[in-house]
Amino acid sequence: MGALFPLARESVSRTTLPGSVRAPGAARTFVRTALTGRSAAEAFEPVALDERSIDDAVLLVSELVTNAVLHAGTRVEVVCRLQPGAATADEGDTMGQPDETPAPADPPRRPGIVVEVADLHPASTVYGGPETQRRGRGRGLQLIGALAEAWGVTYHRTRKAVWFRLDAERAVPESDAVPTSALGRELRFAETLAPVTPREQRDPTADWVDRGGPSFLAEASELLTGQLDENMVAALAGQLLVPRLADWCAVWLTTPGGGLQLARVWHSDEHRIGALRLSLERHPPPTGLGSAGTSWPWPGIADSQGGSAVCFPLIAHGRSHGALLIGRAGVPRMAEVVVRLSEDVARRVAQAVATARQYTRQATISRALQRRQLPMSLAHIPGVDSAIVYEPHGEGQTVGGDFYDLFPMGDRRWCFLLGDVQGSDPEAMSVTGLARHLVRLLAREGHGVESVLNRLNQALVEEDAEAAEIDGEQSRPRFLSLLYGELEPDPEGGSARCTLASAGHPLPLRLTTDGTVAPAASPQMLLGIDENPDFHADTLNLAPGETLLCVTDGVTERRNGVRQLDDDDGLSDILRNCVGLGAKAVAERVRRATYDFSPEPIDDDLAVLVLEAVPTVEPPRAP
Numbered sequence: 001m002g003a004l005f006p007l008a009r010e011s012v013s014r015t016t017l018p019g020s021v022r023a024p025g026a027a028r029t030f031v032r033t034a035l036t037g038r039s040a041a042e043a044f045e046p047v048a049l050d051e052r053s054i055d056d057a058v059l060l061v062s063e064l065v066t067n068a069v070l071h072a073g074t075r076v077e078v079v080c081r082l083q084p085g086a087a088t089a090d091e092g093d094t095m096g097q098p099d100e101t102p103a104p105a106d107p108p109r110r111p112g113i114v115v116e117v118a119d120l121h122p123a124s125t126v127y128g129g130p131e132t133q134r135r136g137r138g139r140g141l142q143l144i145g146a147l148a149e150a151w152g153v154t155y156h157r158t159r160k161a162v163w164f165r166l167d168a169e170r171a172v173p174e175s176d177a178v179p180t181s182a183l184g185r186e187l188r189f190a191e192t193l194a195p196v197t198p199r200e201q202r203d204p205t206a207d208w209v210d211r212g213g214p215s216f217l218a219e220a221s222e223l224l225t226g227q228l229d230e231n232m233v234a235a236l237a238g239q240l241l242v243p244r245l246a247d248w249c250a251v252w253l254t255t256p257g258g259g260l261q262l263a264r265v266w267h268s269d270e271h272r273i274g275a276l277r278l279s280l281e282r283h284p285p286p287t288g289l290g291s292a293g294t295s296w297p298w299p300g301i302a303d304s305q306g307g308s309a310v311c312f313p314l315i316a317h318g319r320s321h322g323a324l325l326i327g328r329a330g331v332p333r334m335a336e337v338v339v340r341l342s343e344d345v346a347r348r349v350a351q352a353v354a355t356a357r358q359y360t361r362q363a364t365i366s367r368a369l370q371r372r373q374l375p376m377s378l379a380h381i382p383g384v385d386s387a388i389v390y391e392p393h394g395e396g397q398t399v400g401g402d403f404y405d406l407f408p409m410g411d412r413r414w415c416f417l418l419g420d421v422q423g424s425d426p427e428a429m430s431v432t433g434l435a436r437h438l439v440r441l442l443a444r445e446g447h448g449v450e451s452v453l454n455r456l457n458q459a460l461v462e463e464d465a466e467a468a469e470i471d472g473e474q475s476r477p478r479f480l481s482l483l484y485g486e487l488e489p490d491p492e493g494g495s496a497r498c499t500l501a502s503a504g505h506p507l508p509l510r511l512t513t514d515g516t517v518a519p520a521a522s523p524q525m526l527l528g529i530d531e532n533p534d535f536h537a538d539t540l541n542l543a544p545g546e547t548l549l550c551v552t553d554g555v556t557e558r559r560n561g562v563r564q565l566d567d568d569d570g571l572s573d574i575l576r577n578c579v580g581l582g583a584k585a586v587a588e589r590v591r592r593a594t595y596d597f598s599p600e601p602i603d604d605d606l607a608v609l610v611l612e613a614v615p616t617v618e619p620p621r622a623p
Contacts (some may be wrong), residue, residue: 011082019076019119020071021218027065027078030060031115034080049082049111053166057113058148062161063143064117066215072119072160081114082168110170112149118161143211143604201619205245205328206335213341216244224352228359231263233352234595237324237345238266245342246326247307248272250280253314253322253353260284273300285323289313293339293346296325308334312346312350316354324349375436378406381414381611383489384496384542387583389591391609393554402552402605403432407440412488415443420505420552431478434459439484449484449501453527453535456482457503460528481505482526483550485537487611494544496613501537503527506556509572510540511547511586515579517572520548544615547586549575554606555590560598570597583610 013034018022024435035054061078068076138513144151144164151164209216220240227233234251241249248267252260265277279299289311293493296309309327313320324346330333337494378386388404401421408414417439421431438459460480502508504526507519523536549571556566565571574593578586587610594606 012082013080015078017065017076017078017576019072019074022222023069023076024062024066024215025219025222026301027076027117029059030078031080032058035082038597048169052574053113053168056166058113058165060118060144060147060166061115061506062215063211064115064214066218068117068119068162070214072121077116079116079118083112083114106323113166113168113470114163116161116163118159120159120447143516151331154443206337209245209335209337209341213337217341217344217348219463222347224348224445225555227352228354228356230353230360233349233356234264235266237349238264240345241326241342242266243268245338245345247329248327250276250325251314251322251349252284252325254287254320258287260287263322272301274370277368280325285311285325286348287320289320289323293343296327298327307331310334310339313342314346314350314353316347316350319354321350321353356579375405375407379408379414380485381406381489383491383494383614384414384487385583385612385614387587387608387610389606391586391591391602391606395548398495402554402607403436404607404609405436405440406609407443409443409486414487414489415439415485416487416550416609416611417482417484418505418550418552418607420554420605420607422479424503431460431480435480435482448601449486449499450533451480452484453501453503454533456480457527457533458531461531464528472535478528479504482527483508483521489613494613494615496542496611497539497610498548499537499539501535503535506551506553506566509549509575510542511575511578513543513545513547513579515576517569528532541572541581542611544613546613547575547578548611549586549590549608550611551590552605552607553606554602554604555594555602558594558597558602565594565597583612586612587609 011034013030015026015030017026017030032054035049035057057080061080062065062498065078068074086347088473147166148164149167151162154161154163164388170598222237223240224233227236230253234253237251238249239315247269248265250266251261251264253263255261261590262277262281265273265280267273267276276299279301281301283297285296292329293310293312296311298306300311307327307329312324312326314324324342326342329443330336378388380386386406388406390404391401392402403421404416404418406414406416414465417436419432419435421435435456438456439452442455447455460478464478481504483500483502483505485498488497490496497522500508502521503524507521508532509517510520512515520540524535525533551571556564556571558565574590575586581589587608590608591606595602
């Protein structure tokens with residue numbers, strides 16, 4: 001007698017999962033990947049792996065891992081073996097088995113799938129076996145007994161392993177075909193396992209809850225966690241509950257005025273969503289529902305055979321955030337296990353809504369505060385072209401530690417600044433607002449460049465001293481680098497007189513029309529370090545066509561390995577190639593060069609300010 005199938009090598013995949021609610025989902029993904037990947041195709045070549053066997057393996061490993069996580073509480077080891085068809089008895093059986101587990105059948109054997117789930121609690125009971133059935137405990141292994149060709153439990157000194165084997169190819173009679181959807185398959189398996197009495201048949205959804213409830217609840221928690229939009233939470237709630245636990249679902253959310261607004265309606269038959277919404281909008285649930293599920297009148301839905309409905313309040317942290325209503329058609333009363341599981345889901349939905357609302361409030365406050373940190377617009381300077389590039393590094397922030405401003409001081413004088421506060425946290429942001437508004441106030445009171453820097457330094461030193469008295473060692477000084485200057489354009493000659501000072505800031509660069517690049521100010525100490533500094537200003541005249549480039553250290557200290565962008569006057573080389581470009585083109589070229597300097601993402605705030613004296617264009621003379 002010849003071999004049943006061509007022999008091929010056995011493929012083995014292993015993984016270790018933490019004993020958490022995410023383990024069943026990770027186990028399902030691992031087994032499906034192992035059975036549909038390249039190694040599976042090579043192991044069973046030329047025999048195709050049966051889709052039904054793959055689905056069964058995914059379902060059963062989910063049950064075993066859920067059982068292990070709930071009752072053993074340790075990490076879980078999952079092994080998936082793809083076993084080729086064995087030779088006939090006279091050729092020998094080369095098929096491997098689970099670790100230290102006897103072969104469950106004699107050769108010859110068809111190609112098969114063996115999955116083993118092991119936990120590190122060898123003394124714990126495997127729930128679902130005969131002894132736990134007698135005590136009224138779980139039903140986990142009944143499903144495995146109904147589907148697997150063979151299964152078993154092996155107790156080792158340090159661990160316990162439960163394994164099962166499925167044929168890779170199984171002929172299914174047409175009359176016994178299994179639904180294609182995962183839910184349909186599980187419900188059919190539930191029906192085959194449910195106890196039947198002469199008077200009534202157990203609700204198949206209740207059986208599904210008994211078997212898959214913990215796994216479903218873990219997946220629901222994982223899906224809802226991290227959602228930061230309350231409307232998305234409401235939408236996910238409907239998709240979670242329909243059609244697994246209900247035929248339709250509705251979510252109301254509380255409004256700022258204390259009322260309820262119907263946020264989401266979901267129905268297994270999408271053609272009935274509109275009628276269901278109209279009916280529910282006419283009869284919303286009252287506020288102040290109790291903490292448990294409440295029976296609810298069946299809504300007047302056209303072409304509906306009636307059923308049962310239960311309403312759950314969405315309460316988190318002692319506050320009501322809305323209500324969740326589910327309905328089952330054709331069922332006079334929902335099974336208690338279905339109601340309990342739905343109530344657990346409602347609690348998780350309430351927590352997710354509360355978290356999303358808290359995030360929205362904080363984001364709104366943050367945006368309102370950040371809008372005050374930067375100018376609403378840049379002033380227009382006659383005879384001077386200006387451009388700004390500003391990109392804060394912090395995720396979700398519109399303002400970071402860098403800041404800028406450009407504002408008028410009468411008809412013929414304008415002030416500009418570019419600063420950088422140490423750090424990028426909310427405290428740094430508060431210093432940003434203080435510095436920018438204080439500079440404007442001092443400038444409009446008539447203080448020149450040197451006086452503005454001295455008085456701003458005094459304010460920072462005093463604030464740090466007051467913070468140290470209040471917070472003690474937890475307080476740390478906030479140093480500030482600032483480039484501040486004044487511009488007086490000459491509308492007739494096309495030049496601009498510039499007075500500026502750099503306090504601990506990257507020096508501004510001046511680009512002349514012949515391509516010469518040189519620093520436009522001398523270096524001085526940071527603001528907020530010394531109580532009595534002596535800042536001084538430098539003066540220059542920007543001729544028509546000349547450019548002043550000001551940047552923060554997000555540009556000059558951009559790294560590529562051990563090198564920085566401004567090493568060996570790198571920024572000067574970039575500016576030297578900008579002769580003839582306008583202010584906006586220069587700012588964009590510097591920004592692009594900063595990004596291109598390294599393949600790594602930008603890890604600091606980025607700010608670029610460009611000022612260019614525009615040549616005067618004489619009007620044409622009359623003939």
